[in-house]
């Protein structure tokens with residue numbers, strides 16, 4: 001059985017994969033970094049649900065997790081924004097940092113939102 005700690009470590013590594021991959025991609029446009037991003041996204045979701053299970057939250061998805069799922073979707077979607085060079089690297093990286101900050105604070109503060 002995979003422990004809470006292993007899920008959390010992999011969760012953290014997954015979002016590092018995503019954001020470092022994306023940042024490297026916008027400057028190099030190399031496919032390998034797009035792969036980092038894709039792999040990170042898949043792992044992030046798996047480990048996120050693994051963590052939820054380890055926390056015993058199996059009878060429904062809490063509000064703060066819905067927000068994280070929204071961030072996950074947006075981070076996934078912004079790959080096409082990066083691919084098409086629609087935003088400046090500065091704006092793009094700032095946006096990703098804000099999104100990562102929102103997702104991390106949801107796990108830390110677990111607010112009731114709606």
Ligand code: HEM
Nearest residue numbers: 015045048049051052068069071072075100103104107108
């Ligand atoms: C870019 C997106 C995401 C980022 C940056 C992120 C970041 C983090 C961080 C930093 C933690 C550790 C918080 C702590 O130690 O207190 C965490 C925990 C967690 N995340 Fe994520 N996360 C993301 C997406 C997701 C997704 C999509 C899910 C659900 C499917 C998810 C579910 C969880 C859960 C259940 C925890 C454990 C909270 C706890 O231990 O109390 N995360 N996340």
